[in-house]
Amino acid sequence: MNQQPEEELKSISIPEIEVEIENFKKELETCQQRTKKLMASENPSEGIFFAKEIFESQQDKLRLEAEIDIRQRKINRMRLGMEG
Numbered sequence: 533m534n535q536q537p538e539e540e541l542k543s544i545s546i547p548e549i550e551v552e553i554e555n556f557k558k559e560l561e562t563c564q565q566r567t568k569k570l571m572a573s574e575n576p577s578e579g580i581f582f583a584k585e586i587f588e589s590q591q592d593k594l595r596l597e598a599e600i601d602i603r604q605r606k607i608n609r610m611r612l613g614m615e616g
Contacts, residue, residue: 546610549603556603560596563589 567589570582 556600563592
């Protein structure tokens with residue numbers, strides 16, 4: 533994860549974080565669709581597997597979910613007056 537300078541962290545507003553969350557949600561949807569497409573495209577009887585690609589897509593999904601969660605928690609802390 534990127535470490536931002538303290539003053540830069542404090543200058544980020546809730547609407548900016550919400551935009552980041554929406555962008556991550558769009559990426560997450562794309563990632564989930566890709567995983568489904570890869571799984572549907574596999575054909576074990578013909579030896580067509582996408583294990584590596586599916587695994588990488590699932591890892592991206594987990595990363596994106598974590599990014600969304602981190603930012604949502606930051607918004608919650610800001611709203612409670614614990615940050616910013």
